[in-house]
Amino acid sequence: MKLIYYQKNKNFGDALNPFIFKKLIPNFFDEDPSSIFLGIGSILQFHFPEAHKKVVFSTGFAYGKLPEINSSYDVMCVRGPLTAKRIGIDPKLGITDGAALLKTFDFGEKKKKYKVSFMPHHQSDHNYDWRKVCKEVGFNYIDPLSPFLEVIDAIKSSEVILAEAMHAAIVADTLRVPWIPLKMYPSINEFKWKDWTASLDMQYKPNYLKAPYNLGATSEKIATRLSLEDGLLLRGLSKVHYKYSDMLKRNQFVDQFGDMCKAPQFLSDEKLLDDKVGQLQEKIEVFKRKYSSLYTL
Known part of the structure; x- marks a missing residue:
């Protein structure tokens, strides 16, 4: 069975797939495309040959047109209730994003080195010199394309995460680091944010800031x-x-960006999060039993 996730860049959220699933389901995945495992990410709109068995595990929908969810799909769980509703399955299967399974990993204790860290969406990262702006306002900058373990380390070392990237918020929440949602560009998909936040009984209330570019x-x-x-x-x-004019606009933006750290912080209820992680773990065990014949030694 082949593990499927978005691989056109090294975006943090997508890069978590092999780390999480190959550790929790060892000696299982290979390159045989006759059966596939759809993991973390908004990839339900991808189309695959009818004959393929498609296991869906914590996957989300956000873009494009959905394929027909027929008998070739084994939907074990999806990212949240909005995805569940969109594909017409039991809302109880909208457990939460699979990155929540990081709560079962031991990353050790980290000293808090940063008061505020900012992580942009990987597409926004090209629009502005975020490293420079963060330095000006005293924030730590987290590159969304950095190696995922470096990103996790930076999140754990922060007192609060200012998140435009959804998986910055998801992993921060999972590791019990408060987060503040920020939206600056139209490319930020609110459906997937609302899908995930609803799975943990939260609301998506982003702080809107006018999109800066290289003016x-x-x-x-x-x-x-x-x-x-x-x-x-x-x-x-x-x-x-x-x-x-650019200088005035930039100075105004930098001031507004620096004030984002004063916005309301979010953190899901830990009891609910633990329950959702437990449900994901149960689904992992069901998957292992169901597809045990595909295990490699």
């Missing part, structure tokens, strides 16, 4: 276009104007 490059293009269009603007003066 200097954008303004340069605008100034050049205006100069070419009417022939009246002096390019040099327009560059000064837009550079000054």
